[in-house]
Amino acid sequence: MNRLVIVSDAWHPQVNGVVRTLTQLREQMEARGVEVTIISPADYPSAPCPTYPEIRLALTYPAAVKARIEALQPAFVHIATEGPLGIMARRACLKNKWRFTTSFHTRFPEYLRERLPIPLAWTYGFLRRFHNAxxxxxxxxxxxxxxxxxxxFDTLRVWTRGVDRDLFRPQADVDLGLAHPVFLCVGRVAPEKNLEAFLALDLPGTKLVVGDGPDMDELKRKFPDAVFAGKKEGEELARHYAGADVFVFPSRTDTFGLVLLEAIACGLPVAAYPVAGPKDVIGATGAGVLSADLHEAALGALAMGSVDPDTTLQGFSWEACADIFEDILTAIAGAKPQLGHEAKAARIASAG
Structure with missing residues (x-):
């Protein structure tokens, strides 16, 4: 297992959980001696995704993606997204009998339904066929x-996530210049994040939103008392976490929510709905309050005070994430010959 190709329609300069996960996975796998190549929209001409312009859609042909993978001669192919590149890579793998893994990161059916009246059964049917192969x-x-x-869906396996504990950490000296308590929400300012459920709450102190997106102007107009700090990254983002008192996560559709781990790593208790993502993270860590009443959860989390990331985040690490991925690839390698060897044998046979 020495060469891995990851195909993803989501990649830098996007800032989201998919990109963060794949970036950390590449670093972890390369540290273990695996050569990793990312095939992304950065490799091709691209166009903005309708209603989501930060995402670029690659403009290329299936034959080009197939040729790129074949030229790389990977031992493994991992398809991270179900967009144009993911679809073309899947087609190439099936056509050439190259084995591959996939990952489910995003509830696209629910996100799409927020914008268009498309039945969930249709889009989940597509995703089921995509991943079951x-x-x-x-x-x-x-x-x-x-x-x-x-x-x-079948052939599923749970794949945990991690957090950079060197970057995201408690900091006692942070002053954001806001009235306390500060209730913080970090994420894309878009319909699927359900920010209005947070901004409409009657809470003491300050409601602070960190992030950017298409709903920014409307939400600023509708909730003038909230503070919108825009997109933050790196140390500046970590300081906004550390300067808050409670992290509020109003999304009902995220599949995990890496921001939950970042908040907990900075010592913040979390308030969220009891849905997938928060149920798994907060249920495992005890670092917050889950309730169908988000106001109740927010005040309950405030009453908790700061949390200890050293005790609450055990088991959530990028090393554990890479361990699971490596275990899956090792099992596949033991069951079948490597893709590169298959492709080489096919070329020799066709040449002879």
Whole structure:
């Protein structure tokens, strides 16, 4: 197992959980001696995704993607997204009998339904066919595993996530210049994040939103008392976490929510709905309050005070994430010959 190709329609400069997960996975696998190549929209001409312009859609042909993978001669192919590149890579793998794994990161059916009246059964049917063709489909939580199993997905395995504890950490000296208590929400300012459920709450102190997106102007107009700090990254983002008192996560559709781990790593208790993602993270860590009443959860989390990331985040690490991925690839390697050897044998046979 020395060469891995990851195909993803989500990649830098996007800032989201998919990109963060794949970036950390590449670093972890390379540290273990695996050569990793990312095939992404950065490799091709691209166009903005309708209603989601931060995402670029690659403009290329299936034959080009197939040729790129074949030229790389990987031992493994991992298809991370179900967009144009993912579809073309899957087609190439099936056509050439190259084994591959996939991962389920995003509830596209629900996100799409927020914008267009498309039945969930249609889009979940597409996703089921897409992922069931893989050797293994990696899912972020046990809750998502159970939901997808009920929808007919198979070959699923839970794939945990991690957090950079050097960057995201408690900091006692941070002053954001805001009235306390500070209730913080970090994420894309978009319909699927359900930010209005947070911003409409009657809470003491300050409601602070960190992030950017298409709903920014409307929400600023509708909730003038809230503070919108825009997109933050790196140390600046970590300081916004550390300067808050409670992290509020109003999303009902995220499959995990890496921001949950980042908040907990900075010592913040979390308030969220009891849905997939928060149920798995907060249920495992005890670092917050889950309730169908988000106001109740927010005040309950405030009453908790700061949490200890050293005790609450055990088991959530990028090393554990890479361990699971490596275990899956090792099992596949033991069952079948490597893709590169298959492709080489096919070329020799066709040349002879």
């Amino acid at each position: 893989a050797e293994t489909c990696l899912v972020p939580t046990q809750s998502i595993y159970e939901e997808l199993t009920e929808r007919g």
